[in-house]
Amino acid sequence: MPNNHIPGSLNTHNALHLQENVIKALSIDNLIFGLDNDELKILLVKQTDPLHQGKWALPGGWIRYDENLRDAAYRLLEELTGIRDLFLEQLKTFGRVDRFPSERVVTIAYYALVSADKFSLVAGQSAADVSWQSVNKLPELVYDHAEIVAHGLKVLRHQVCHQPIGFNLLPEKFTLLQLQALYEAILNTKLDKPNFRRKIMKMNLLSPCNEKQQGVPHRAASLYRFDAEAYKHLSESGFAFEI
Known part of the structure; x- marks a missing residue:
């Protein structure tokens, strides 16, 4: 070497x-x-x-x-x-x-x-x-x-905040809480939970897995996956990703 x-x-x-x-x-x-x-x-x-x-x-x-x-x-x-x-x-x-x-x-x-x-x-x-x-x-x-x-x-x-690159750090199936925690870590700030979820869901970039977490000590949350194909089509039509 x-x-x-x-x-x-x-x-x-x-x-x-x-x-x-x-x-x-x-x-x-x-x-x-x-x-x-x-x-x-x-x-x-x-x-x-x-x-x-x-x-x-x-x-x-x-x-x-x-x-x-x-x-x-x-x-x-x-x-x-x-x-x-x-x-x-x-x-x-x-x-x-x-x-x-x-x-x-x-x-x-x-x-x-x-x-x-x-x-x-x-x-x-x-x-x-x-x-x-x-x-x-x-x-x-x-x-x-x-x-x-x-x-x-x-x-x-x-x-x-302007490109969905953070999704690459998540498992294929993730919860909205995991997604919020990721952005809070990178941005070093606390995000308002209702506003964050409303903004994310409004983008129509998440597909529900129709599954919930397994083996967690708290109430199991719904799982989602990032829809890369939907993001591609939306971007071609002028969609702007923004957190």
Whole structure:
């Protein structure tokens, strides 16, 4: 496994010259948001180099001359965390002049929203640890990574309010309470139960399963599934999803 250090974790005097096949002024940072027991978290790696030992950072690193940007993002994510087989979307390029000391480094951020429990984490050789951390209780992050996370959160919360991407985190059959808890976790706010349910049902995007929960200690709730085909047809006719 190549030793690809993370921008923001490098000894800037020596580490920029560790590999001759990387673009030393261009890097990748990955924001992987994970829903974990109704709490929104983000994937972070702990640094090993003496300059930033013990500090946390977004998983990322240098781009090779012979690879595409997205390929670099996938490679670095897997090398540092063990995570693979997810879709990464490009977020934004961060290029503030002083974001990296002594050198000019521009970073391209990618992001994804996943169910945290679907992935096994394995810290790569240039990471002391890898873990899911609550977005509401972030540890100190290196360089401008806190700024990158803040921007990513803003984009994510806007996106889940205007696209039904949150449904991908639910089981195939879910209750309205589970759906509300998902949105409350991502948006970090309490939603009014009657208003939320009325708005969701009015969209006609949920199909009743004609089933109820099994083996629950409380009154069993009705189960629904997201109708992707209905959403497709509605979108083509100008429908606007909005929470």
